[in-house]
Amino acid sequence: xxxxxxxxxxxxxxxxxxxxxxxxxxxxxxxxxxxxxxxxxxxxxxxxxxxxxxxxxxxxxxxxxxxxxxxxxxxxxxxxxxxxxxxxxxxxxxxxxxxxxxxxxxxxxxxxxxxxxxxxxxxxxxxxxxxxxxxxxxxxxxxxxxxxxxxxxxxxxxxxxxxxxxxxxxxxxxxxxxxxxxxxxxxxxxxxxxxxxxxxxxxxxxxxxxxxxxxxxxxxxxxxxxxxxxxxxxxxxxxxxxxxxxxxxxxxxxxxxxxxxxxxxxxxxxxxxxxxxxxxxxxxxxxxxxxxxxxxxxxxxxxxxxxxxxxxxxxxxxxxxxxxxxxxxxxxxxxx
Amino acid sequence: xxxxxxxxxxxxxxxxxxxxxxxxxxxxxxxxxxxxxxxxxxxxxxxxxxxxxxxxxxxxxxxxxxxxxxxxxxxxxxxxxxxxxxxxxxxxxxxxxxxxxxxxxxxxxxxxxxxxxxxxxxxxxxxxxxxxxxxxxxxxxxxxxxxxxxxxxxxxxxxxxxxxxxxx
Numbered sequence: 384x385x386x387x388x389x390x391x392x393x394x395x396x397x398x399x400x401x402x403x404x405x406x407x408x409x410x411x412x413x414x415x416x417x418x419x420x421x422x423x424x425x426x427x428x429x430x431x432x433x434x435x436x437x438x439x440x441x442x443x444x445x446x447x448x449x450x451x452x453x454x455x456x457x458x459x460x461x462x463x464x465x466x467x468x469x470x471x472x473x474x475x476x477x478x479x480x481x482x483x484x485x486x487x488x489x490x491x492x493x494x495x496x497x498x499x500x501x502x503x504x505x506x507x508x509x510x511x512x513x514x515x516x517x518x519x520x521x522x523x524x525x526x527x528x529x530x531x532x533x534x535x536x537x538x539x540x541x542x543x544x545x546x547x548x549x550x551x552x553x554x555x556x557x558x559x560x561x562x563x564x565x566x567x568x569x570x571x572x573x574x575x576x577x578x579x580x581x582x583x584x585x586x587x588x589x590x591x592x593x594x595x596x597x598x599x600x601x602x603x604x605x606x607x608x609x610x611x612x613x614x615x616x617x618x619x620x621x622x623x624x625x626x627x628x629x630x631x632x633x634x635x636x637x638x639x640x641x642x643x644x645x646x647x648x649x650x651x652x653x654x655x656x657x658x659x660x661x662x663x664x665x666x667x668x669x670x671x672x673x674x675x676x677x678x679x680x681x682x683x684x685x686x687x688x689x690x691x692x693x694x695x696x697x698x699x700x701x702x703x704x705x706x707x708x709x710x711x712x713x714x715x716x717x718x719x
Numbered sequence: 720x721x722x723x724x725x726x727x728x729x730x731x732x733x734x735x736x737x738x739x740x741x742x743x744x745x746x747x748x749x750x751x752x753x754x755x756x757x758x759x760x761x762x763x764x765x766x767x768x769x770x771x772x773x774x775x776x777x778x779x780x781x782x783x784x785x786x787x788x789x790x791x792x793x794x795x796x797x798x799x800x801x802x803x804x805x806x807x808x809x810x811x812x813x814x815x816x817x818x819x820x821x822x823x824x825x826x827x828x829x830x831x832x833x834x835x836x837x838x839x840x841x842x843x844x845x846x847x848x849x850x851x852x853x854x855x856x857x858x859x860x861x862x863x864x865x866x867x868x869x870x871x872x873x874x875x876x877x878x879x880x881x882x883x884x885x886x887x
Contacts, residue, residue, distance in 0.1 A: 432764060438725060438742030438788060462789075469784040470765040473745075482742065486789065510778070534854030536772055536779040536832065619853060 433472035440484040444491070444570050444599065450483050451595045452572050457481040461597055463506055463545030466537050483597075491544075491599060496521060501603045505544025510535065512543060522603045524563060524610035524628060528555040531612065534620050544598045550651070552587045553622040555612065558652040562628035562644035563603050571596035584651040608632030608640070609715030611707040615699050617690070623647060624691045625699040629707035631667070633715045638662045638671070643708070648685040648700050655679035658704065667712045669705070676704035727791040731756070732800030740787045746780075747771045749787035750797060758798040758827050762856075769855030772828035773797050779835040779854070796834070798827035809872040809879070810834065819868035821859035828855045833869045841877050845870055 437457065441447045451459050457480030460468060471477035485491055491506040494517050501521040503512065512518050513529045525543075532538055532546075532555055546556040547567065560567070560580040567578045572595050583591050592598060614626035625647035632640040641662035643655040658679035665671040680697050687693040728737045731754060740749060750773070751757045759782060762768035766784040773782045774796040801808035807815070810833050820826045829852060836843060836851045843851070848866045857865065 432745060432748075433743040435723075435741070435743055437723070440788070440791075462786075465786065465789065466766060466781075466784060469745075469786065472743075473764050473784065484789065533766070534769075535835070535851070536769065536781050536854055537766060539775075539778040540780050540785065 432475075433469070434475055434478045436472075436479055437481045438484065439482075440487045442487050442489075444488055444597065447483050447485060447488060447597055448570055448572060448595065450481070451597070454481040455594065459483055461485060461548065463542040463548070464508065464540040465545070466533070466541035467545065467549045467551065485597070492542075494518060497602075499605045501605060503543055503601045503603065505548075505598045505600060506542050507544075509538035509541045509543065509546075513538060521605045522563065524606065524612055524630060525556075525559050525603065527610065528559045528612040528628065531555050531614055531616070531619075531623065531626070543601055547583070547601065548590060548592060548598045550584055550586075550588050550590045551622070552649075552651055553624075553626070553646055554652075555614070555623065555626055555628075555646070557584055558626055558628040558644040558646050559612065560601065560603075561652050561654050562630055562642045563606060564642065565604075566602040567598055568600035568602065569596045570599050575599070577602070581654060587650050606630045606632070606642075609711040609713065609718060611710035611714065613703050613707045613710065614646075615703060625696055625703055626652075627700070627703045627707035629704075629711040631662070631708065631711040631715050633667055633712065636667055638665055638667050638712075641675075641708075643675075643679060643704065645679060645700060645704070647691075647696050648680060648683040653683075655704070657681065662708070667715075669709065672705045672708040672712075675708060676701040679704050725788050725791075727788055729790050729793050729795060731795045732797060738787075742786065742788050744787040745783055746773070746785040746787045746790050746795075747782035749790075750782060750795070753787075756797055756799050760824055760827055762824070762828075767856070768825070768828075769832065770825050770828040772831045772855060774831055774835060777835070777838065779832050796831065798830050801830060801834075809875045810837075810869065813868040813872040813875070814865070817864050817868040817871065819861055819864040821861055825855055825857045825859075829857065829865055833865075833872070836869065837873050837876060841873060843870070843873060 439450050459481035460479035462482045462484040485506055492504040494515050495502050509529045509532060513526055518526050546554055547560060550557060565580040567583055569576055569592055571593055578591050585591055609631050611629045614623035616623045628644040630642040631638060641659045643658050644652055645655050646652045658675035661675040661678045680700050685693050685696040724739045724741055726739055747759055747761055750759050759773055760770040761783060762770040764783050766781040771781055771783040772779050775793050801811055810830050814820055832852060832855050845866050848869045
């Protein structure tokens with residue numbers, strides 16, 4: 384984890400020096416921390432953080448799907464960029480017995496336009512998306528959201544598919560996929576299928592992907608209006624406490640169509656459909672944005688944690704919704 | 720089960736290596752322990768602090784959250800590859816001259832990140848440098864001097880045209 388999610392029980396404690404010492408000595412042993420035993424020889428100590436696993440980097444998607452099925456008992460995981468999975472393995476919060484690395488599979492990376500859809504390979508690195516002229520034109524919301532994700536060295540490795548399949552509730556890209564009505568293509572033993580983003584995120588770190596399935600492609604409809612991704616984080620690059628993805632299409636001074644997604648107020652990112660209904664057909668002004676923001680958080684009861692109380696999350700969500708809507712409206716005005 | 724070790728071949732600071740590694744071997748441990756290149760430091764071990772930053776095919780990465788097997792076939796640059804023929808790289812020289820380090824723990828990561836920053840933009844503003852090095856933590860709070868060192872090194876490198884060497 385490149386930042387503390389807070390939603391993973393124990394992660395913050397795991398980051399302490401004591402647990403790190405345990406990682407270096409191999410498998411954690413119950414009671415070692417309490418007794419402080421130090422009889423292991425330190426001179427030949429081998430630095431090893433993740434637990435052992437078997438590994439394959441197949442050349443085709445079919446092989447990858449086959450390996451996942453073949454090694455199902457080892458609780459295999461798919462390795463994309465590894466920027467979320469490897470930190471979890473370093474902390475031994477994830478202990479897959481088998482990793483299927485997608486890096487050698489041709490065709491899983493790339494950006495192309497198919498009519499009114501931007502099609503992005505799951506292994507496309509975030510930094511490539513950030514710099515892509517095609518993304519800037521067809522999905523500027525995605526490019527803006529990526530600017531909030533950690534920092535360049537993480538974005539140089541992290542992939543769009545990895546982030547979506549990891550489904551961290553604080554992450555930016557799930558909110559983008561939700562707001563943009565993305566379709567996610569997956570390959571599995573029974574063939575390939577498409578899953579709507581609105582049906583993809585089923586819980587914290589949980590998706591509609593079956594255990595043997597691999598996310599292969601993200602399909603984003605091109606949005607004709609204005610966009611905004613705004614978030615509140617303790618420092619830039621940390622996980623957001625609250626994040627807002629906003630897409631607004633105008634018809635004169637009124638909102639023709641709105642799509643809003645929100646992180647930080649529920650166990651998964653959510654579409655703010657009540658707020659979208661308030662916006663649709665209404666005057667594109669601050670009063671409407673305020674009513675929409677109120678509607679978006681009505682009925683939400685986020686869990687408070689060490690990052691923010693429940694009330695603070697709701698207040699932040701309202702404030703950042705108003706801000707996100709205003710920015711998207713302003714951009715929609717300037718672009719049309 | 721797949722074999723317990725994998726054979727990887729990669730180039731580190733221009734030198735080719737072929738090695739047998741466990742799949743769980745982190746790139747930073749491979750560099751430090753297997754290749755004997757301890758210049759790359761280990762800090763947070765979960766991708767936050769940036770002291771383990773190295774370049775993979777010219778792009779900065781966190782070597783503590785990258786497996787050595789993921790670097791198979793790659794071209795890796797570490798801080799050990801910066802000096803040439805006993806002469807410090809302009810970035811190292813300016814870090815020294817401007818006292819852009821106190822304890823030095825963040826320095827290898829800062830230097831490699833600075834290489835990438837200047838390869839992408841040989842003439843950055845102080846604001847751009849500050850924003851870009853936000854990826855790397857310095858707990859002696861030396862950011863001001865680090866920014867000044869990167870700016871001075873950039874000027875020297877533009878004058879002597881060593882940009883290409885940094886990117887490789």
